[in-house]
Amino acid sequence: MTPGIPDxxxxxxxxxxxxxxxxxxxxxxxxLAPNQxxxxxxxxxxxxxxxxxxxxxxxxxxxxxxxAEAAALTAENCRLFGTHNVTVVHGRAPEALLGLPRxxxxxxxxxxxxLAEIIRLCGRELLPGGxxxxxxxxxxxxxxxxxxxxxxxxxxxxxxxxxVSGLERLGDGYHFRAQNPVWIICAGREG
Amino acid sequence: MTPGIPDxxxxxxxxxxxxxxxxxxxxxxxxLAPNQxxxxxxxxxxxxxxxxxxxxxxxxxxxxxxxAEAAALTAENCRLFGTHNVTVVHGRAPEALLGLPRxxxxxxxxxxxxLAEIIRLCGRELLPGGxxxxxxxxxxxxxxxxxxxxxxxxxxxxxxxxxVSGLERLGDGYHFRAQNPVWIICAGREG
Amino acid sequence: MTPGIPDxxxxxxxxxxxxxxxxxxxxxxxxLAPNQxxxxxxxxxxxxxxxxxxxxxxxxxxxxxxxAEAAALTAENCRLFGTHNVTVVHGRAPEALLGLPRxxxxxxxxxxxxLAEIIRLCGRELLPGGxxxxxxxxxxxxxxxxxxxxxxxxxxxxxxxxxVSGLERLGDGYHFRAQNPVWIICAGREG
Amino acid sequence: MTPGIPDxxxxxxxxxxxxxxxxxxxxxxxxLAPNQxxxxxxxxxxxxxxxxxxxxxxxxxxxxxxxAEAAALTAENCRLFGTHNVTVVHGRAPEALLGLPRxxxxxxxxxxxxLAEIIRLCGRELLPGGxxxxxxxxxxxxxxxxxxxxxxxxxxxxxxxxxVSGLERLGDGYHFRAQNPVWIICAGREG
Numbered sequence: 049m050t051p052g053i054p055d056x057x058x059x060x061x062x063x064x065x066x067x068x069x070x071x072x073x074x075x076x077x078x079x080l081a082p083n084q085x086x087x088x089x090x091x092x093x094x095x096x097x098x099x100x101x102x103x104x105x106x107x108x109x110x111x112x113x114x115x116a117e118a119a120a121l122t123a124e125n126c127r128l129f130g131t132h133n134v135t136v137v138h139g140r141a142p143e144a145l146l147g148l149p150r151x152x153x154x155x156x157x158x159x160x161x162x163l164a165e166i167i168r169l170c171g172r173e174l175l176p177g178g179x180x181x182x183x184x185x186x187x188x189x190x191x192x193x194x195x196x197x198x199x200x201x202x203x204x205x206x207x208x209x210x211x212v213s214g215l216e217r218l219g220d221g222y223h224f225r226a227q228n229p230v231w232i233i234c235a236g237r238e239g
Numbered sequence: 240m241t242p243g244i245p246d247x248x249x250x251x252x253x254x255x256x257x258x259x260x261x262x263x264x265x266x267x268x269x270x271l272a273p274n275q276x277x278x279x280x281x282x283x284x285x286x287x288x289x290x291x292x293x294x295x296x297x298x299x300x301x302x303x304x305x306x307a308e309a310a311a312l313t314a315e316n317c318r319l320f321g322t323h324n325v326t327v328v329h330g331r332a333p334e335a336l337l338g339l340p341r342x343x344x345x346x347x348x349x350x351x352x353x354l355a356e357i358i359r360l361c362g363r364e365l366l367p368g369g370x371x372x373x374x375x376x377x378x379x380x381x382x383x384x385x386x387x388x389x390x391x392x393x394x395x396x397x398x399x400x401x402x403v404s405g406l407e408r409l410g411d412g413y414h415f416r417a418q419n420p421v422w423i424i425c426a427g428r429e430g
Numbered sequence: 431m432t433p434g435i436p437d438x439x440x441x442x443x444x445x446x447x448x449x450x451x452x453x454x455x456x457x458x459x460x461x462l463a464p465n466q467x468x469x470x471x472x473x474x475x476x477x478x479x480x481x482x483x484x485x486x487x488x489x490x491x492x493x494x495x496x497x498a499e500a501a502a503l504t505a506e507n508c509r510l511f512g513t514h515n516v517t518v519v520h521g522r523a524p525e526a527l528l529g530l531p532r533x534x535x536x537x538x539x540x541x542x543x544x545l546a547e548i549i550r551l552c553g554r555e556l557l558p559g560g561x562x563x564x565x566x567x568x569x570x571x572x573x574x575x576x577x578x579x580x581x582x583x584x585x586x587x588x589x590x591x592x593x594v595s596g597l598e599r600l601g602d603g604y605h606f607r608a609q610n611p612v613w614i615i616c617a618g619r620e621g
Numbered sequence: 622m623t624p625g626i627p628d629x630x631x632x633x634x635x636x637x638x639x640x641x642x643x644x645x646x647x648x649x650x651x652x653l654a655p656n657q658x659x660x661x662x663x664x665x666x667x668x669x670x671x672x673x674x675x676x677x678x679x680x681x682x683x684x685x686x687x688x689a690e691a692a693a694l695t696a697e698n699c700r701l702f703g704t705h706n707v708t709v710v711h712g713r714a715p716e717a718l719l720g721l722p723r724x725x726x727x728x729x730x731x732x733x734x735x736l737a738e739i740i741r742l743c744g745r746e747l748l749p750g751g752x753x754x755x756x757x758x759x760x761x762x763x764x765x766x767x768x769x770x771x772x773x774x775x776x777x778x779x780x781x782x783x784x785v786s787g788l789e790r791l792g793d794g795y796h797f798r799a800q801n802p803v804w805i806i807c808a809g810r811e812g
Contacts, residue, residue, distance in 0.1 A: 050294060051241065052267035069399055072267040073260055076243035103241060186603045191764040194406075194413055207406035208260055209415045209802060211593055211784060213611050215385075215398035215424070221568045222385055224400045226608035229595050229782060233406065377794045382573040400611060402593060402784055404802050412759045417799035420591060420786050432624065432676060434649035451646055451781055458625035458645040485623060576788075576795055589788035590642055591797045597780035597806070604767055606782045615788065 051075040051099050058095045058125050063118045065093040066157065066183065069212045070230050075099050077206075077234045078153050078181045083107045085175075087151040089141045089166055090114075090158025094122030100155065101131035108133050110148050114140040114160060142169045154180040163189060167196040174201075174237040181234040190231045197235040207233035242266040242290050249286045249316050254309045256284040257348065257374065260403045261421050266290050268397075268425045269344050269372045274298045276366075278342040280332045280357055281305075281349025285313030291346065292322035299324050301339050305331040305351060333360045345371040347384075354380060358387040365392075365428040372425040381422045388426040398424035433457040433481050440477045440507050445500045447475040448539060448565065451594045452612050457481050459588075459616045460535050460563045465489045467557075469533040471523045471548055472496075472540025476504030482537065483513035490515050492530050496522040496542060524551045536562040545571060549578040556583075556619040563616040572613045579617040589615035624648040624672050631668045631698050636691045638666040639730065639756065642785045643803050648672050650779075650807045651726050651754045656680045658748075660724040662714045662739055663687075663731025667695030673728065674704035681706050683721050687713040687733060715742045727753040736762060740769040747774075747810040754807040763804045770808040780806035 052072035055065060066074065074096060080086065080103035091097050091111035101109045111134055113119040119138040126134045137144050142165045154170045156163070163182070170180050180197070184190040197205040209231050213224035243263035246256060257265065265287060271277065271294035282288050282302035292300045302325055304310040310329040317325045328335050333356045345361045347354070354373070361371050371393070373384040388396040400422050404415035434454035437447060448456065456478060462468065462485035473479050473493035483491045493516055495501040501520040508516045519526050524547045536552045538545070545564070552562050562579070566572040579587040591613050595606035625645035628638060639647065647669060653659065653676035664670050664684035674682045684707055686692040692711040699707045710717050715738045727743045729736070736755070743753050753770070757763040770778040782804050786797035 049272035050267045050270055052264070052270075069264055069267075069401070073243070073263060076241045076260075076263040076267075079241055079243075081240035185605045186600060187605075187760065187763050187767060188603045191760050194760060204408075205406065205413075209404040209406075210260070211402040211595075211608065213400040213593075213608075215396065215400075217395075218568060221570045222396075223567045223569075224611050226593065226595075226610045228608045229606050376796045377791060378569065378572050378576060378796075379794045381569050385569060402786075402799065404784075404799075409759060412761045414758045414760075415802050417784065417786075417801045419799045420797050431654035432649045432652055434646070434652075451649075451783070454649040455625070455642055455645060458623045458642075458649075461623055461625075463622035586790075587788065587795075591786040591788075592642070593784040595782040597778065597782075599777075604778075 053099060058093055059121060059128060060093055061117060061121050063093045063121055065095050067212065067227050070210055071096055071099055073210060074155065074181055074183055074232055075103060077232055078155055079179055080104050080153060084152040085149050086110065086153045086155065087145060087148060088112065089154065089156045091122040091136070092118050092157055094125035096155060096157055097122050097134055098125050098129045098131055101126065101134050104133065108135060110135050110137055112137045112139060112141050112144045142166045145169060150175050152178050156180065156182040163192050164196050167193065171201050171237065176237060176239055178237045179234060181232060184231040184233065185228060190233065193233045197233065201237050201239060202235040203238045205233055205235040207231060242294070244290060249284055250312060250319060251284055252308060252312050254284045254312055256286050258403065258418050261401055262287055262290055264401060265346065265372055265374055265423055266294060268423055269346055270370055271295050271344060275343040276340050277301065277344045277346065278336060278339060279303065280345065280347045282313040282327070283309050283348055285316035287346060287348055288313050288325055289316050289320045289322055292317065292325050295324065299326060301326050301328055303328045303330060303332050303335045333357045336360060341366050343369050347371070347373040354383050355387050358384065362392050362428065367428060367430055369428045370425060372423060375422040375424065376419060381424065384424045388424065392428050392430060393426040394429045396424055396426040398422060433485070435481060440475055441503060441510060442475055443499060443503050445475045445503055447477050449594065449609055452592055453478055453481055455592060456537065456563055456565055456614055457485060459614055460537055461561055462486050462535060466534040467531050468492070468535045468537065469527060469530060470494065471536065471538045473504040473518070474500050474539055476507035478537060478539055479504050479516055480507050480511045480513055483508065483516050486515065490517060492517050492519055494519045494521060494523050494526045524548045527551060532557050534560050538562065538564040545574050546578050549575065553583050553619065558619060558621055560619045561616055563614060566613040566615065567610060572615065575615045579615060583619050583621060584617040585620045587615055587617040589613060624676070626672060631666055632694060632701060633666055634690060634694050636666045636694055638668050640785065640800050643783060644669055644672055646783060647728065647754055647756055647805055648676060650805055651728055652752055653677050653726060657725040658722050659683065659726045659728065660718060660721060661685065662727065662729045664695040665691050665730055667698035669728060669730055670695050670707055671698050671702045671704055674699065674707050677706065681708060683708050683710055685710045685712060685714050685717045715739045718742060723748050725751050729753065729755040736765050737769050740766065744774050744810065749810060749812055751810045752807060754805060757804040757806065758801060763806065766806045770806065774810050774812060775808040776811045778806055778808040780804060
C-alpha cells in the first residue's frame, strides 16, 4: 500500500541497500502510478525495484544491474515479494537501456561513472511529462545530476538533501543512529 | 498514487503545514491501506488529511482539529482535492475522539498538551494490529511519545529524526534550504 | 591553539569518544578561558578533558569518571598531550563532585542517570556568571537538561542539535559518513 | 578565548553572516595560532575575520572583500571588537591577493566564481605546512573545492557536512530551528 517496507524484510547479501525512509521518499518523488513503464538504473538489492513494482500494477519495471550478484538478488527479492511486473536486465547502462520500451519514469540508484550519458539518453527516451529521479551519495554525482538536469528537455530540477537517524534502544532509553546523507534530485521532461 | 503532494498545491492560510517529504514519510510510516478507519489528531491545514484520504479508498479519515480556522482550511483542502472520505471534527482531543469508530490507524500531528492522554486513549481504542504515528518538533513531545509508547499495549516504538533541506536556486547555481528537524515516532498495538 | 584535535591522535581503547567537531563545539560553547576551574562529569576517553585543559592555562580541570578503564584512559591521554592541569577523579557524580573547588565551568558528557541531581548541584556550586554545558545523545537526557536548566539559578538555556558527516574517499570520489546527532545544551548561572 | 561569538554581538547590515557554530568549526578546522599570517577571501560581515584575529595575536588577517558595504562592515566589526591585526582589502580575489605576504592559513568564505583560480594561487603562495579551509553552501562550490584540493601541492582533503539547528522557545517548550547545511572542506599544503 504505502512505500517504506522495513529493511529487514529484504534479502540483502553483501550489496548495500537503500534504507526504508530514503527508499520511500525516492518512490514518492518519482510519482509512480499504475500502468507506468519504469526504468531503474542500478537496482542493487532490488529493494527499490520491489517497492516500485508494487506501485505500478499493470505497468513494468526494467531493473538494470551490472553486477551479477546484485542482479540475482534483485530477482530473488522480486520472487520473495511476488512482484511479477519486473524484468531484471543484467547489463551496464546506458547500453543496457537501448531497445527497452520508452519509460514514464526513470530511477537512477547507481550509474558507475556513466551518469551524464544515462541522463542524456533518458532526456531523449522519457515520454513527455515523464520524470527522472537520481539518488546520490557522492558530491560528484550530485553536481553532475544538477548540471545535466538543468538543461533541456528537463524542467527545473527539484530535490532534497535528506538526513535520517533511526531510533534505537540504548541502555534503558533511546538514541538516534545516523544514516549517511543522501541527495534525491528529480526533474520532469517538458513538452 | 504516491504520497508527497507538492506544498504549493494546498491552500495554507496562516496555519503551519507539514512539508511534502515529512508528510510523505508520515503517511508511509502509518502503513495506510484501503478501507481503514483513521484518526488524525491536529489536522492543521489538512495536508496530511488529504494524503491519507487518498490512500484509504473505502475507508474514512476523522480529522480532529480544535482551531476553527484550521478546521475550515482542512475542509477546504479536502474539497480542493475531492476527497469525500473525510469527516472534519471541530473539537479538542482527547474528548473529541470519544464516540468515533475504533481506528486502524492514528496519526498525531498536534496535541496541545494532551499527548499522554491521547496516546493512552488510542491504546484502548486502536484495533489489534493497529498503528499510531506521532510527529514531534518539540523535545518534550518526543520524550512523552517515547515514554507512553514504550508501555503496553504498544510494541517496541520505532522512529526517525528527519532533516530535509530543499534544493533552491542561488544565483546561477543551487543551494539547500533547511527545514526544521522533525521526529516521526510510531508503534503498533499488540495482541 | 584552536579546539578540534583529530580523533586519531587520542588513545581510545573501547570507550566511546566525542568526535572532533562536536568536541570543538562543546569547548566553544563552554567559553573556556585561562585560570578557570572546570568540572568535567563523565570524562570518557579524556578527549574533551585534554582540549579543555589546553584552553585553561593557570586553571584546573577536575575530570570525574566512574569507570576505572575510562578514568585510566583519561589520565593516559593527559600524559600523551602533556596537560598537567588535570585532576582525574575516579568516582561517581554527583557524590564525587562534593568538596571540589567551586567551578567557573561545568561540562557534562555522561551522567549515568543522575543528570538532574548533577545539574542541581552545579546550580549551587557554579560561580556567579559560570556556564554549564551538557552533551546529550538520548532524548531523555535532552529533555531532563532542558527541564532543569530552565529553572533558577540558570538563565535561558541555549543549545544546538548538531549533525556532522565526515568526508571520506569512496572509489575515485568522496562521500559523507554520518555521525550520530548530538545535542549541546548550555546555560549560565545568573546573579 | 574560545571561538563562537554569539551572532547578535556583531553588526550585520544586510550582509549574510556565518552563524556562530559553523564559524567556530571553521576557525577550529583552520588550526589558527599566534603569529600566523591569514588570508580571508570573502570577509562578508567580518564575523570570521574578528574570530580569526582574536586567535592570531602577533599575526595578521588580510580580509579581502569585493563589496564596499561588506568591506565597511568588516572594518566596523573589527573596531567594535578592538582587533587591530586586521587589514581589510577592498578588492576582488584572486587579483586582490597578489602582493600580500605569503600566508600560513587561507580561509575562503566567498569566491564569486573564481574559486578554482583562488585555490590554485593559494597552492603556490601558502607556506609549507599551511592550511586552506573552504566554506561552501552550493554543491558546485563543494565539488570544485574537492576537485582542486585533491591535486598537488595539497594533501588529502578533509571535511564535514554540518547541519546545525538552534534551540528556540516555542510556546511553553522548545523546538529546534534549522540553519542551512554547510560544507567545510580543508587541505594542507604538503612539502
